[in-house]
Amino acid sequence: MIKRVEINYRGIFQKNLGKKIGSDIVIIASRMGRIGFSNGRYSDSPERNGIPCKYFAFVSHDLSEEELEAECGAKLDIDQADISVVLDDTMVKGVEPWGWHGVRAINEKVQPGGTLLLSTKKTADELLQFIGKKPYQWNIATYEGDPSFGGLWVFRDDLTHERTLGAVAGIDPDIIGIEAVEDYLRYKNPKEPFRAEAARKAYDEVRASKRTVNPGEGIEWTHEIPVLPKWFEFMEGAAVPAVKRHFEMGPKGQSRNETFKRGTTKTQRPVVRFDICTKCTLCWLECPDECFDPTTDGLYDIAFEYCTGCGKCAQICPVQECIVMVDELQFADNSSPWEAYTQNRENYVEWAEKAKSKGRYIHPFVTGTGLESVQGEVVPLGGKRAAQTGKEG
Amino acid sequence: MIAEEPKTTSVYEREDLLTGCQAVSQGVRLADVDVIAAYPIRPYTEVMDALSKIIADGELDAEYIIADSEHSQFEIVKHAASVNARAFAGSSGTGWCYGFEALVVTATDRMPVLFLVGNRALDDPGAFGVEHNDAMAVRDMGWLLAWVTTPQEALEHVLIGYRIAEDKRVRMPMALAMDGAFLTHSQHMVKIPTAEAVRQFLPPYDLGDGRLHPDNPISIAPQVNEDWVMELRRQNWDAAKRARGVIKEAYNEFNAIFGERYTSPYFTEFMTEDADTILIGLGTVCAPGRTACRRLREKGEKVGFVSLRWFRPFPTLELRESLKRFKAVGVIDRDFAHGSPDDGGILMHEVRSALYPLKDRPAITNIITGLGGRDVSIEDCIRMYQIAQRSKTEDKLDDFVTWVGVRE
Numbered sequence: 001m002i003k004r005v006e007i008n009y010r011g012i013f014q015k016n017l018g019k020k021i022g023s024d025i026v027i028i029a030s031r032m033g034r035i036g037f038s039n040g041r042y043s044d045s046p047e048r049n050g051i052p053c054k055y056f057a058f059v060s061h062d063l064s065e066e067e068l069e070a071e072c073g074a075k076l077d078i079d080q081a082d083i084s085v086v087l088d089d090t091m092v093k094g095v096e097p098w099g100w101h102g103v104r105a106i107n108e109k110v111q112p113g114g115t116l117l118l119s120t121k122k123t124a125d126e127l128l129q130f131i132g133k134k135p136y137q138w139n140i141a142t143y144e145g146d147p148s149f150g151g152l153w154v155f156r157d158d159l160t161h162e163r164t165l166g167a168v169a170g171i172d173p174d175i176i177g178i179e180a181v182e183d184y185l186r187y188k189n190p191k192e193p194f195r196a197e198a199a200r201k202a203y204d205e206v207r208a209s210k211r212t213v214n215p216g217e218g219i220e221w222t223h224e225i226p227v228l229p230k231w232f233e234f235m236e237g238a239a240v241p242a243v244k245r246h247f248e249m250g251p252k253g254q255s256r257n258e259t260f261k262r263g264t265t266k267t268q269r270p271v272v273r274f275d276i277c278t279k280c281t282l283c284w285l286e287c288p289d290e291c292f293d294p295t296t297d298g299l300y301d302i303a304f305e306y307c308t309g310c311g312k313c314a315q316i317c318p319v320q321e322c323i324v325m326v327d328e329l330q331f332a333d334n335s336s337p338w339e340a341y342t343q344n345r346e347n348y349v350e351w352a353e354k355a356k357s358k359g360r361y362i363h364p365f366v367t368g369t370g371l372e373s374v375q376g377e378v379v380p381l382g383g384k385r386a387a388q389t390g391k392e393g
Numbered sequence: 394m395i396a397e398e399p400k401t402t403s404v405y406e407r408e409d410l411l412t413g414c415q416a417v418s419q420g421v422r423l424a425d426v427d428v429i430a431a432y433p434i435r436p437y438t439e440v441m442d443a444l445s446k447i448i449a450d451g452e453l454d455a456e457y458i459i460a461d462s463e464h465s466q467f468e469i470v471k472h473a474a475s476v477n478a479r480a481f482a483g484s485s486g487t488g489w490c491y492g493f494e495a496l497v498v499t500a501t502d503r504m505p506v507l508f509l510v511g512n513r514a515l516d517d518p519g520a521f522g523v524e525h526n527d528a529m530a531v532r533d534m535g536w537l538l539a540w541v542t543t544p545q546e547a548l549e550h551v552l553i554g555y556r557i558a559e560d561k562r563v564r565m566p567m568a569l570a571m572d573g574a575f576l577t578h579s580q581h582m583v584k585i586p587t588a589e590a591v592r593q594f595l596p597p598y599d600l601g602d603g604r605l606h607p608d609n610p611i612s613i614a615p616q617v618n619e620d621w622v623m624e625l626r627r628q629n630w631d632a633a634k635r636a637r638g639v640i641k642e643a644y645n646e647f648n649a650i651f652g653e654r655y656t657s658p659y660f661t662e663f664m665t666e667d668a669d670t671i672l673i674g675l676g677t678v679c680a681p682g683r684t685a686c687r688r689l690r691e692k693g694e695k696v697g698f699v700s701l702r703w704f705r706p707f708p709t710l711e712l713r714e715s716l717k718r719f720k721a722v723g724v725i726d727r728d729f730a731h732g733s734p735d736d737g738g739i740l741m742h743e744v745r746s747a748l749y750p751l752k753d754r755p756a757i758t759n760i761i762t763g764l765g766g767r768d769v770s771i772e773d774c775i776r777m778y779q780i781a782q783r784s785k786t787e788d789k790l791d792d793f794v795t796w797v798g799v800r801e
Contacts, residue, residue, distance in 0.1 A: 030410070039574075074572070
């Protein structure tokens with residue numbers, strides 16, 4: 001019997017957290033007399049900020065170390081997971097680690113009867129609106145948490161690590177048992193009993209929240225794997241042809257790399273108030289991924305499939321409340337915001353204000369205390385001055 | 394003679410979850426290395442991260458020098474060894490190649506430095522995945538070269554490596570090779586030996602009259618010409634031959650302290666007792682290889698797997714004795730040798746050469762696979778067994794080399 005756990009995490013920001021959880025699963029299993037080993041998906045490295053990555057833990061009761069290694073080792077990825085942990089719920093929109101993957105479903109590896117286990121503040125029903133359906137029964141479970149983002153060398157000490165261990169125990173005690181989790185956390189942190197308590201709380205939460213997902217429940221998910229050329233089908237000399245330059249005004253008017261879009265990197269996305277934009281061009285200039293498309297009315301549309309959610313546009317925009325980063329899950333798809341705005345300005349602005357009020361995040365720097373969800377200022381259509389004078393700015 | 398009580402009842406002090414790189418760092422700590430020269434390159438780099446922390450935590454007293462490149466890195470440890478400091482360095486892929494001049498002279502100067510080679514594909518284009526050509530590049534130069542497949546083995550081979558390399562009959566640098574990603578970055582539970590047990594096994598490094606010191610006036614590597622080179626080469630050649638015997642001794646000594654960890658130093662055999670067909674390979678390809686072997690055995694196929702550990706010195710006699718029992722040998726190369734005889738891989742040439750003197754030779758076939766870190770699956774290995782099995786019934790194969798896993 002082999003148990004496979006994969007931990008989906010955001011590259012760099014959750015790198016240490018993902019590894020810590022994977023390692024601790026093996027250490028706790030080992031303390032229970034089980035055999036285990038762990039590794040990361042090597043091809044995820046070098047990690048880029050926010051790119052979806054995976055860490056793995058393998059546990060067995062009956063196989064020897066050598067047999068478990070032989071079955072599960074020396075491989076880049078797994079084929080099936082007993083538990084697929086998701087440390088940032090925005091990954092339910094799909095994960096595309098590198099160009100040869102295509103956009104994959106977050107639950108792709110969840111086996112029949114396996115569980116997608118999410119750290120989230122949303123409900124399973126809300127998240128299932130984004131998750132691909134499967135032809136068999138599987139499970140979904142949630143435990144409370146914000147996306148816990150840290151820096152390159154440390155992870156944020158906000159108990160996500162402890163809660164995840166408790167949650168894994170709650171799904172399958174054959175991987176690790178909750179008593180063993182509590183015991184380990186108390187042993188490592190004898191002066192901090194709240195850690196073991198956090199694990200137990202998540203354990204209880206998960207046992208209550210876990211529910212079956214029926215075949216066909218979820219959305220249609222077409223996973224297109226890019227077809228890579230055969231060895232004799234591409235240029236020799238390790239050279240590749242570049243993306244041909246092309247430009248026209250309007251949405252998606254610029255030529256971009258059609259194969260690798262990187263849009264699944266983002267945990268947050270800019271909401272733009274086109275009505276109060278001063279057309280200063282700074283967002284278009286500063287975007288490191290060249291996501292802005294100039295439009296015929298002097299505004300700048302965003303090609304969201306390419307946006308990585310870095311937040312530079314929000315930082316650089318000189319107009320208050322014009323560009324605001326919000327939770328990625330506020331957006332149903334990658335359709336053109338400018339087109340939505342030009343079709344119906346009032347509806348668009350109303351939607352924009354609602355999005356800004358619900359899921360606006362401030363990610364503090366590494367030394368900060370956690371994720372803040374902040375209520376901003378509501379700006380009426382056309383700007384504050386327009387509301388006063390009746391003229392639009 | 395009265396038998397002595399063992400000094401310690403347990404030779405291990407604790408267990409920890411370690412990657413291959415971290416396990417090597419523990420071996421380096423236990424070997425009480427004096428000088429470490431570091432330069433970053435994935436995937437070997439983590440050993441240097443781990444060592445810097447070990448030193449900062451006061452667990453090892455060593456000079457830790459960050460070099461400006463691999464060439465300097467390797468020169469630093471070569472010189473450290475020449476003044477009788479036990480030295481450690483390492484690299485991967487293109488980094489290993491960057492310092493190649495220094496690697497060659499380390500061997501010709503007979504300096505017993507130990508290097509971790511985190512096997513990585515050679516540039517260009519840059520790729521991080523495993524390929525064996527980097528470590529293989531020193532195979533003709535008078536180096537010890539061995540592949541390990543688990544973190545436990547990696548830790549132990551730092552100790553075994555220094556023991557053999559520093560032996561006065563050997564005095565060769567050692568490349569300890571480890572598959573990038575699959576071993577460097579894979580975390581397993583490792584038993585860590587006690588310092589006392591290691592002290593019993595590994596004597597201090599002593600160059601004797603070969604060390605550079607004001608009280609020992611010698612020159613190392615003055616200019617020579619046709620009058621000296623051949624004799625110097627002959628000295629190295631002999632040392633490599635003697636190393637085979639020293640290897641056996643070292644493992645016997647190791648087993649005496651740590652229990653029968655290694656019954657066969659040069660290679661491990663898996664399910665070979667009554668096998669017809671075997672695959673042989675280096676590194677972590679033994680993982681899917683053994684699983685494929687198990688699955689085929691369940692179906693009644695007589696197959697086995699040989700995991701080669703020591704590549705230099707090559708265990709010619711032992712391997713010949715072992716492989717002559719089989720009808721077919723499939724050699725797995727996670728490396729390439731473009732334009733070589735029959736266009737085969739490096740290991741294939743070595744194995745075929747070792748089998749040449751036999752009157753009844755097994756059929757040989759070659760598989761090139763897993764380059765640049767491409768997955769080698771269990772199904773791939775089953776296919777390799779089938780390719781090897783075919784080779785025994787056919788007189789002439791159309792394709793002596795099969796590339797398994799390439800898009801074609």
